[in-house]
Amino acid sequence: xxxxxxxxxxxxxxxxxxxxxxxxxxxxxxxxxxxxxxxxxxxxxxxxxxxxxxxxxxxxxxxxxxxxxxxxxxxxxxxxxxxxxxxxxxxxxxxxxxxxxxxxxxxxxxxxxxxxxxxxxxxxxxxxxxxxxxxxxxxxxxxxxxxxxxxxxxxxxxxxxxxxxxxxxxxxxxxxxxxxxxxxxxxxxxxxxxxxxxxxxxxxxxxxxxxxxxxxxxxxxxxxxxxxxxxxxxxxxxxxxxxxxxxxxxxxxxxxxxxxxxxxxxxxxxxxxxxxxxxxxxxxxxxxxxxxxxxxxxxxxxxxxxxxxxxxxxxxxxxxxxxxxxxxxxxxxxxxxxxxxxxxxxxxxxxxxxxxxxxxxxxxxxxxxxxxxxxxxxxxxxxxxxxxxxxxxxxxxxxxxxxxxxxxxxxxxxxxxxxxxxxxxxxxxxxxxxxxxxxxxxxxxxxxxxxxxxxxxxxxxxxxxxxxxxxxxxxxxxxxxxxxxxxxxxxxxxxxxxxxxxxxxxxxxxxxxxxxxxxxxxxxxxxxxxx
Numbered sequence: 001x002x003x004x005x006x007x008x009x010x011x012x013x014x015x016x017x018x019x020x021x022x023x024x025x026x027x028x029x030x031x032x033x034x035x036x037x038x039x040x041x042x043x044x045x046x047x048x049x050x051x052x053x054x055x056x057x058x059x060x061x062x063x064x065x066x067x068x069x070x071x072x073x074x075x076x077x078x079x080x081x082x083x084x085x086x087x088x089x090x091x092x093x094x095x096x097x098x099x100x101x102x103x104x105x106x107x108x109x110x111x112x113x114x115x116x117x118x119x120x121x122x123x124x125x126x127x128x129x130x131x132x133x134x135x136x137x138x139x140x141x142x143x144x145x146x147x148x149x150x151x152x153x154x155x156x157x158x159x160x161x162x163x164x165x166x167x168x169x170x171x172x173x174x175x176x177x178x179x180x181x182x183x184x185x186x187x188x189x190x191x192x193x194x195x196x197x198x199x200x201x202x203x204x205x206x207x208x209x210x211x212x213x214x215x216x217x218x219x220x221x222x223x224x225x226x227x228x229x230x231x232x233x234x235x236x237x238x239x240x241x242x243x244x245x246x247x248x249x250x251x252x253x254x255x256x257x258x259x260x261x262x263x264x265x266x267x268x269x270x271x272x273x274x275x276x277x278x279x280x281x282x283x284x285x286x287x288x289x290x291x292x293x294x295x296x297x298x299x300x301x302x303x304x305x306x307x308x309x310x311x312x313x314x315x316x317x318x319x320x321x322x323x324x325x326x327x328x329x330x331x332x333x334x335x336x337x338x339x340x341x342x343x344x345x346x347x348x349x350x351x352x353x354x355x356x357x358x359x360x361x362x363x364x365x366x367x368x369x370x371x372x373x374x375x376x377x378x379x380x381x382x383x384x385x386x387x388x389x390x391x392x393x394x395x396x397x398x399x400x401x402x403x404x405x406x407x408x409x410x411x412x413x414x415x416x417x418x419x420x421x422x423x424x425x426x427x428x429x430x431x432x433x434x435x436x437x438x439x440x441x442x443x444x445x446x447x448x449x450x451x452x453x454x455x456x457x458x459x460x461x462x463x464x465x466x467x468x469x470x471x472x473x474x475x476x477x478x479x480x481x482x483x484x485x486x487x488x489x490x491x492x493x494x495x496x497x498x499x500x501x502x503x504x505x506x507x508x509x510x511x512x513x514x515x516x517x518x519x520x521x522x523x524x525x526x527x528x529x530x531x
Contacts, residue, residue, distance in 0.1 A: 016387035020380060034388045038400075041381045043341075045404035047374050048104055050345040052408045054352050055367040056415075059096050061360025063087050090162050090212040093425055094205055096364075098432035099440065101412045103368050104405035105133045106441040107375035113445030115379075117452050121462045122189070124394045124469070125382060126445050129405060130437040131472050132398025132520075134174070136406045137430045138476075138483055139516035141413050143509040145426045148417035149499030156496035158225035158422040163431070165211045165220070167484070169204045170431040171477075173438035176200070178473045181466050188460040191450040197443035204435055225422075307354040315343075315350040375405070394465055394527050398472065399520055409433050423498045427487075468527040475522055479515045486511060 016033070019025040020040070025033060066083040073080060087096070099106075109126025116123045149155050157163045180193045210218035349370060355363045382401060386393040409429060417426035450461045463469065486508060487497050494500045525531045 016384070018384060018387050020384055030388045034385060037381050037385045037388065041378065041385070041400065041404065044374050044378050044381065045407060046341060047345045047348075048371065048405065049407050049411065050342055051349050051352075051367055051370050051374070052101075052411050054349055054355070054363065055100055055371070055408065056412070057355045058352075058360040058363035058367055059100060061355045062096060062364055063092050065359045088209065088212060089425075090159075090208050090428075091205060093428040094166070094208055094432045094436075097412060097425065097429050098436045100364070100368070101408040101429065102133070102433045102436045102441060103371050104375050104378075104408060105130050105402075105437060106444070107368075107372040108379055108401065108405060109441050109445045110448070111372075111376050111379050113448050117449060118456070119449075120453065120457070120459055121464050122446065122449055124464050125379060125397050125401075127442055127463075127469055128394040128397030128472075129401045130441045131174075131469065131476065132402025132523075133406045133409075134434045134437055135398070135476055135479070135516055135519045136402050137409050137433050138480055139512045139519070140403075141406070141410050141430055142427075142483060142487075143512035143516075144410060145413050145417035145423075145430075146498050146505050146508050146512070148414060148426075149505075151502045153499045154494060154496035155417065155421070155423040155426075155498040156225070156491065157427060158424055159212070160225065161214075161220045161222035162208060162211050163424070163428060164222070165208050166204075166428055166431045166435070169200075169207065170434045171480070173200070173435050174473055174476060177438055177442065178470060181463065181473075182470050185460065187466045188462050189446050189450055190460045191447075191454045194443060194446040194450045194461075197439060198447055201436070201439035201443070204439065304354060304357060307356075311350045311352075311354065312347070315346040378405070392527050394468060395524050398523060417498055423496065427497060465527065468523075471526045472519075472523040475519050479519050482515055483512060 016030065017026055020037070028036075063085075065086045067086050069082045069084050071080045071082070072078070105126075108129055112123040112126040176197065180189060180197075181187070185193065207218065211220060213219075214224075349367075352366045352370065353362045357363065378401065382393060382396055385391065385396060413426045413429045416429060417423065420426065446461060453459050453461055490497055490500070490504075490508065494504065499505060522531070
């Protein structure tokens with residue numbers, strides 16, 4: 001495999017001599033090669049969606065962790081034992097959820113930076129993907145989330161103060177990026193600019209936590225709405241047999257058509273004779289809500305290697321719904337084709353350890369490592385597509401790559417909008433992911449390159465196509481104002497950001513998609529030199 005894009009003049013036109021796996025690829029026509037590489041890119045996005053499922057389950061175990069708190073009554077001198085959540089929901093939104101779902105973009109940008117270490121010019125693949133991802137998060141993901149509640153159901157942001165803080169830091173991130181690109185030190189990034197970019201992520205965490213805890217002088221005087229600790233309602237479905245929902249070993253929850261007992265970001269799932277039940281761990285020990293049958297299941301599954309073995313067995317088993325009624329042969333064929341397509345990824349990701357080890361941290365870290373591996377392949381394929389087609393890599397970055405790598409963001413917000421009682425996590429994931437994209441996704445790669453250039457050459461980092469990136473930022477500002485304005489109007493008129501009458505939900509959704517198309521079209525024309 002070669003990492004250098006060589007183009008050679010052959011028969012009067014430019015021919016790409018780079019290849020992905022075999023040197024024989026270069027004898028194929030450019031059109032065929034482009035089609036194959038695009039298919040490979042799409043298959044990588046399928047892999048990202050597959051690993052996202054395990055990532056969510058691992059994060060679920062991390063967030064549900066509780067700690068034992070012993071308090072002594074000063075009057076009776078008796079002990080009171082309670083169990084408190086280790087993770088604050090606001091911090092979990094910004095760190096675990098937003099960082100984890102943005103990790104494909106962050107990995108891609110970091111890999112692009114490492115490949116360019118020693119060069120005076122920064123690669124455009126990472127920044128282009130992250131700015132494009134911000135637009136995809138803000139517009140198409142909002143378009144999906146607004147449709148998720150049932151017809152007529154309204155879901156609003158309960159903690160408006162926290163959302164406003166997160167929204168402020170999200171907008172400031174892109175204002176800051178424009179300042180350092182065009183105002184402070186045009187077209188170059190200094191070491192101090194990169195360092196300040198990364199440090200602002202810590203300020204975001206501190207400010208959001210201060211708002212959540214209503215610290216004086218650091219928080220907005222906005223009362224918190226009704227946000228229950230459970231975040232998701234308890235649901236039971238006695239008609240479902242236990243075997244149809246949870247297999248006892250596998251980390252995968254199977255959702256039947258019409259069954260809303262699906263994996264939720266912050267839910268705690270368990271099984272008993274009535275199926276899946278979601279519990280709260282705020283003030284109760286984890287085992288207090290378990291049935292005796294669940295305790296036996298935990299004891300039975302205490303052997304980690306047995307669970308891990310079952311993961312591989314599940315990966316090699318095609319879930320073609322043999323035991324369930326299939327209405328159409330075409331639907332059955334479609335499901336079988338999809339399972340065959342997923343099979344290699346399922347087998348590969350079965351190497352991720354079971355999610356219950358170390359409260360899910362091992363599986364969480366391993367999932368991020370696999371995401372990084374897929375992101376590396378994506379960078380190689382993107383280089384080849386640009387080499388074969390002649391399309392500017394920046395255009396590919398903020399269109400195809402941004403949409404594909406933002407899939408975990410879409411899945412996370414969709415599940416939150418569908419399952420949670422409020423719109424907090426669904427919308428917070430969008431705004432927080434956009435902040436993480438800049439402070440971490442662009443800040444860390446630029447810090448790597450600027451540190452190397454500072455000590456090796458005593459030179460700053462020069463930005464390729466800075467005008468194209470700056471224009472995309474301006475377009476993002478303009479279209480994002482239109483998006484946020486509609487959310488505010490929905491709150492004032494309908495009383496909620498998500499859901500409502502079906503007609504209004506669809507109109508809002510189509511409007512968000514239109515804003516995204518405007519951003520992508522104008523940014524592509526600018527980068528290509530047409531405007």
